Every structure is written in structure tokens, then in C-alpha cells.
């Protein structure tokens with residue numbers, strides 16, 4: 040029952056598993072080696088294999104933003120990309136946003152402005168905000184509303200999220216001066 | 217430093233955990249040798265399974281088992297074992313019980329494998345054959361089948377008896393308004409997917425990390441179904457990624473995870489997909505008729521409210537849709553009815569302000585329509601018919617600062633500048649609409665227990681088995697405990713979400729602050745009393761001849777109330793008493809003798825501005841001002857968030873949310889977050905939350921009323937009323953989408 044690629048099949052169906060390969064991800068500054076199957080989504084690799092459960096799964100379809108992480112500084116939906124495609128990439132997850140015990144200004148502002156309730160969308164919101172701020176894309180509250188709209192918050196913390204990011208923008212601005 | 221925390225805006229005590237990713241939710245416990253379950257759901261709405269072929273799935277490397285109704289081991293058969301605190305009368309759904317299909321999306325198999333991806337892949341290889349039976353999923357087709365539920369879900373859920381003669385008064389009234397208001401099925405869609413990680417402990421015990429709004433409710437459910445001794449089941453849920461009512465009942469993933477763990481004797485995680493979440497309960501499709509008769513000046517003379525909502529074939533789901541007008545407005549002729557009709561869907565579930573949100577949507581839209589007929593300002597109409605007592609129960613209100621809500625919100629909003637004529641206000645190419653509505657929700661309290669452990673280093677741990685689904689429970693309970701024993705906030709820890717903690721009801725109905733808060737207060741007072749007894753025995757005790765009422769705790773000390781300079785540190789008292797820890801447990805129950813003579817409600821007034829593009833008809837909710845009379849506000853910061861979030865929910869309800877059923881398939885088609893629209897950041901502009909002063913010594917010892925639901929009650933109506941004011945177009949079926957405005 041072997042087909043050409045050496046995969047076991049029952050009828051037309053494959054019963055053996057796709058071969059795994061080793062990749063290296065630089066996650067939150069540390070190199071992590073991972074033996075991974077090609078069908079493993081980056082989000083599942085983070086949550087299930089690397090125990091970095093701060094990154095959330097809200098839809099698995101690129102519709103909610105809960106899974107947002109930074110790859111080489113850019114926010115992406117980690118549910119829409121295969122882990123194996125990121126060999127050698129630098130990944131920043133919510134666990135790597137703070138510097139040790141010192142929270143990132145966005146994190147601090149989220150607490151101060153109560154920019155979350157259940158907290159489930161929060162890591163994605165923070166990663167998106169940090170990525171957008173790094174790219175200099177947020178200038179006005181309307182920018183925030185528009186560009187943060189890929190991150191759903193069912194608890195409806197939006198006005199507080201906008202206020203928190205505005206505060207972080209200001210503190211970043213003053214830090215840069 | 218002061219240790220008076222109640223009423224102070226306080227950042228969430230779990231905030232740091234939530235912004236750093238440290239807060240762990242049900243699917244995030246990566247225990248050793250964890251297996252993964254993937255659910256297969258039914259493709260048909262009604263019928264039975266004639267064949268399940270799992271052979272291909274089982275042949276896949278790494279698949280451990282495929283569970284179906286054919287191979288599962290013994291589970292309970294009686295209805296009672298499946299009942300839970302939020303169940304409605306009937307025969308609860310039993311997962312993998314037999315070959316019967318009761319709704320599309322019903323779980324029919326669980327594939328368990330060594331890796332998540334393997335389980336997911338193998339699930340696609342499970343082949344199921346059905347004998348299809350014809351289904352009905354359209355409520356409008358079965359109006360004639362509506363019936364009054366024979367067994368009531370709970371007291372107060374039935375329509376109140378008619379008063380006066382509403383029909384006659386309606387016929388005679390100068391102004392008559394009679395219309396139907398429809399609400400589609402809506403799904404809670406919390407951001408966290410329902411999940412359970414069942415840890416097989418090896419000694420016959422099972423620990424389940426689960427998403428729910430009541431750990432003990434789930435513990436009993438699992439113990440009853442699988443025949444575990446209660447102590448062998450532990451359910452833990454310290455963080456819950458939103459629920460809005462969807463976690464009030466144990467969901468089927470906890471059953472599946474427990475089943476697989478028990479059979480395989482290993483730890484198993486089962487998560488639902490977003491699509492599968494549309495196979496859980498929902499706010500039912502609700503069709504309502506509101507008929508109001510009024511005198512020339514707008515005084516109400518007749519009020520009739522009839523509701524028909526869908527339920528499943530197996531449970532009589534019920535909520536209180538009607539009755540609200542009888543508490544809110546003065547009118548001597550009132551008549552209410554509430555019926556349900558069965559569809560081939562799963563049973564609905566309480567969703568944020570169940571009954572209240574749908575009912576008040578219809579009532580407050582109808583009142584708005586009446587205002588136009590009478591030719592008076594919608595706010596005037598409300599004030600004219602303001603109820604000084606609850607006519608339904610014939611009781612005075614324990615407190616009702618609704619007038620203050622109207623006044624303060626109207627002023628903040630600038631309501632006085634409204635031009636009454638629809639379509640008469642504009643901003644460039646956008647039509648401006650201003651609408652308002654009233655909100656009402658019950659102020660409830662349940663019995664609950666709490667434990668407090670104080671150690672001589674001044675650290676206090678308090679616990680109760682409730683939940684924090686984003687409500688701020690951790691924070692307000694910590695505030696109550698810290699203030700009661702006069703300790704710094706950071707020295708107080710509150711624990712919840714664990715079935716081993718002291719008894720608590722499910723977290724819902726806006727009753728948690730009142731319910732668990734009263735228990736926390738009581739147990740901390742009990743610890744205080746013990747400290748007092750100890751302090752009295754100290755040498756030259758300043759408290760020797762005093763009563764407990766004469767002292768207060770603040771800043772780590774027990775002090776004389778009338779001479780706060782005289783005090784002794786708590787740690788010192790304990791050292792003198794030779795105690796390293798003081799532990800107390802207390803149960804707080806509603807004081808019925810005190811509460812019964814009064815009607816107890818939270819109220820709100822909502823003012824909304826919308827801007828509607830004149831040509832495209834797109835609607836923006838540019839401003840919401842909502843004033844809430846919710847008794848004492850424990851934490852203005854988290855309280856505001858509660859109301860704000862509910863108001864955002866109301867934007868969804870009014871303009872976006874609809875679980876669209878393909879009636880041919882009997883299946884919900886908008887079963888993802890791209891097709892089921894919920895508000896995103898760009899949909900939300902200014903929301904102003906006002907808490908009016910309200911003192912209530914009746915509702916519970918803390919004087920709090922609860923805030924989880926009130927923000928969504930009436931708010932959708934205020935939006936609909938604003939849309940009418942902008943466009944002159946009255947849309948009576950939610951959501952108000954662009955197509956309905958042409």
C-alpha cells in the first residue's frame with residue numbers, strides 16, 4: 040500500500056504521518072529548536088509544543104487577531120502560517136514584550152486604562168499595538184480604531200484600548216525625545 | 217496609605233497576569249503525556265446515525281481512539297444526572313448517548329490522538345451515514361405551535377397575571393401603537409474557545425481545567441454522569457476568556473474530555489473550534505408583539521406584551537422577556553404572555569441579560585414609537601409614566617434613582633438640543649439621529665460561602681468557588697476583604713474558579729458582587745471578631761471594655777472607631793494570642809424578611825447618537841451616554857468597563873449580530889467571526905458611563921446591585937430609536953443592517 044512518496048495509505052487515504060524536520064526559532068530572544076511536522080501551525084507550535092500559551096486561539100482562521108505575534112517586528116496572525124515556514128525567524132510573543140519585570144508601556148497602559156476584561160484578546164491586542172507603534176503607523180485615535188480593528192474584543196474594551204494605546208504613544212514619544 | 221478600597225477606582229489585581237500572557241485558560245495546561253481530542257459534529261439537523269466508520273481514522277498513526285455512542289462505556293442514563301444549575305425543564309442533551317441527531321453541529325464522535333494535528337486530520341476520516349428526518353428550524357413557520365411552558369424554570373419566570381382590562385383599554389385609547397419586534401438568534405462568541413484539559417491523576421481521580429462560569433456546577437455534572445465520588449472530581453478555571461452566559465451550563469467538551477481521560481487513563485484536552493461554538497446555546501429567536509394604548513397626553517392606559525421564542529425539542533428553555541413594562545411604567549391595564557415553540561436546534565442559553573435585553577428592546581422601541589404618535593419627547597413620555605412602585609409585585613422599590621439617570625444622562629448628552637422631526641439634524645453628508653431608552657435588571661443575591669485565612673505576617677487569603685469571566689470579581693473581592701480587615705491590597709489574595717473552594721452558585725445574573733461579596737464581607741468580619749476577642753485579652757488592652765462594633769480595621773491595625781489614634785497592629789494581636797493563623801468560613805444568605813417587601817432592580821437611561829450616511833446608509837454609533845443606578849459602586853474602574861462592554865454588545869445586537877440559519881439544511885451558516893459580525897474597534901466611538909448616587913440598605917449587606925447585564929438592556933433600542941430619528945425609517949427586526957434602510 041505504499042505510494043511513491045513512501046506514505047502509508049488505506050485506500051486513497053494517508054495513514055502515516057508527514058515527516059518532521061528540525062527548525063530553529065528565535066523566540067523572545069532565545070533560540071528554540073523544534074522537531075516539527077509541516078502541518079503544524081505556528082500558533083499551535085507556540086501553544087502546544089513550546090508552552091508559550093500567552094498567544095491565544097480565538098478562531099484559527101485569521102478572523103480575530105487573538106493569535107497576533109511579531110515576526111521580525113511585524114504583527115502577523117500566527118494561526119495563518121505554518122511554523123516550518125519560519126525557520127530562523129525572530130518571533131516575539133506576549134511573553135517577550137516586557138523587559139524582565141519592567142512592563143512595556145503598552146502593557147502598563149492597558150492595566151491603567153482597564154483595556155481588557157477577560158484578558159483573552161489582550162496578548163493579541165498588545166502585540167498588534169506594539170507592532171503598529173514600532174512601524175510608526177499610529178498617529179491619531181482614528182488610526183488606532185482602524186488599524187486595531189483586526190483584533191476583536193468581545194468584552195468590548197475598545198474605548199479603553201484606544202485610550203491605553205494613546206497613552207503609550209505619548210510615553211514612547213517622550214521617551215524618544 | 218489608607219486601606220479604604222471600596223468605591224475607589226482600582227486596577228485589576230489580575231491585570232499583570234493578563235497583559236504578560238501569564239494568565240492560563242482552560243486549554244493552556246500542558247501536562248505530561250497529553251492527548252488531544254478533536255470533535256466530529258453532525259452534518260444534519262434531525263435524524264439518526266445509521267453507520268459510523270472510524271476505521272480509516274483509527275488506522276492513522278498516533279490515533280488512540282475514536283469515541284462514539286457505539287463504543288463509549290457506561291454513563292448515566294437518567295435526566296437528573298445531566299441537570300445543572302442553569303438547566304431548563306426537560307431532558308438535558310447527553311453527548312454520545314445514542315444515535316439520535318437533535319441538531320446540526322451535535323457532537324457525534326471524538327477522535328483522540330497523540331498530537332493535535334493528528335486528531336484533526338483523523339477526524340476528517342470519520343465517515344458517518346445518517347437516516348435523515350425532516351426538520352424545522354424556522355420559528356416564523358411554527359408560531360401556531362407556541363405553548364406556555366408547563367414546568368417553570370424558576371419562580372418569577374412566568375408572565376404576571378393580567379391587571380385591569382388591557383384589551384378594552386387599548387381599544388378605547390386615543391393613541392394606539394401595535395407592532396411586532398423580532399430578534400434573531402445570537403451567539404455569545406466569547407473570544408476563548410470552549411476547552412477542557414482533563415488530567416488523569418492515576419488514582420481514579422480527575423482534575424479538569426475547564427471553561428465555565430461555575431466550577432462546582434461542572435464538578436457535580438461530571439461526578440453524576442460518570443459515577444465519580446464528588447471528591448474525585450476537581451474542576452479548575454481561574455481564568456475564563458469571556459462567556460456572557462455561555463459557561464453557565466457545563467458544555468459538551470468537558471464531558472468528552474472526561475470520557476476520554478477515563479477510558480484511556482491518560483490526560484486529554486478537547487477544544488472546540490469557532491465553528492463548533494455555534495453548536496452551543498444561543499440567545500433564542502424571539503418574536504414580540506407590543507401594543508400600547510395611551511391618553512392624549514401620553515399617559516399609558518393599556519400595555520400588552522406577548523413573546524414567542526424558540527426552544528429545542530428536548531428542553532423548555534425559558535427567560536423573562538415580558539413583565540418588565542409592569543415594573544418600569546405606571547399603567548393599570550396590563551397583559552403579558554410568553555410562549556415557546558420547539559425547533560430542531562440545540563437548547564438556547566442565557567446570553568447577557570437573558571429576557572431583559574430582548575424584552576426591553578421591544579418595549580423601548582414601542583415607547584419611542586408611541587412618543588411620536590403622542591407628539592411628545594421620548595424622555596417626557598418616560599417621565600410621565602414613571603412608576604413609583606412595582607405594579608407587578610405591588611411593592612415599593614428598595615431604591616430607584618432612575619430619574620437621576622434620565623436627568624444626568626440627558627444633560628451630559630445635550631438631549632435638550634434635539635430637534636424632534638426625524639431626518640432634521642445632519643452633519644455634512646450624514647444624517648444625525650438621537651434616540652434614548654431605559655434599562656432595567658434585577659438586583660439579585662444568592663447564598664454563598666467564603667473562607668478567610670489570616671496569617672500573623674498580615675497576609676490574608678480569601679476564597680469562594682465563583683468565577684471571574686472578565687467581570688472584575690478577583691479585584692472587587694480583594695477590595696472588600698482588604699477594607700474589612702484594614703490590610704493593604706497587595707497583602708490580600710482572592711481565590712476563585714476551583715471546585716474545592718467554599719460553595720458558590722454559578723457566576724451570572726449580575727449577582728456575583730452581591731452574592732460572593734456578602735460572603736467575603738461576612739467571613740472577614742468573622743476573622744475580625746476573633747481578632748477582637750484576642751485583643752481584649754491583651755494586657756492593658758485598649759479594647760477591654762468595648763464591643764466589636766466599637767472597633768474598625770484600617771492600615772493594618774485594629775482601632776477604636778471614635779479615637780482612631782488608638783490601635784494595635786493585627787500581627788501583634790495574633791502574636792499575643794499565640795495564633796499564627798486565623799481561619800474562618802462563613803455562609804451568607806439573602807435576608808428574605810428584609811428583601812421580600814421590596815422590588816429590587818438596577819436601572820439605567822441610555823442616550824445614543826448615530827450618524828447615517830445619507831446615500832450609503834451606513835450607520836455609525838458616534839456617541840452613547842449611559843447612566844446607571846446600580847447601588848453602591850465597589851470599583852468605578854471595572855464597573856465602568858462592565859457597562860461599556862455591555863454597551864458595545866448592544867451595538868452588535870442592534871446593528872450586526874445574527875446567526876443566520878439555512879432553513880433547508882437546518883444549520884447556522886454564519887458560523888465564524890467573518891460572517892457573524894461583532895463590533896470591532898472602528899465600530900465604537902465615545903461611550904460615556906455615569907454612575908448616579910444610589911443608596912440601598914435592602915438589597916444586601918453591601919448595598920451593591922450588580923452591573924454585568926444592565927449595560928446591554930435597552931441600549932439596542934436606544935440605537936434603533938436613534939436610527940429612526942436619523943432616517944425616519946423604523947426597522948423592527950434586528951440587526952439594522954444597511955439593506956433594511958433603503
Ligand code: FES
Pocket residue numbers: 095096097098099100101102103104105106107116117118119
Ligand atoms: S486565532 Fe488567529 S486570527 Fe483568530
Ligand code: FES
Pocket residue numbers: 154155156157158159160161191192193194195196407457458686
Ligand atoms: S478582554 Fe475579553 S475579549 Fe477582550
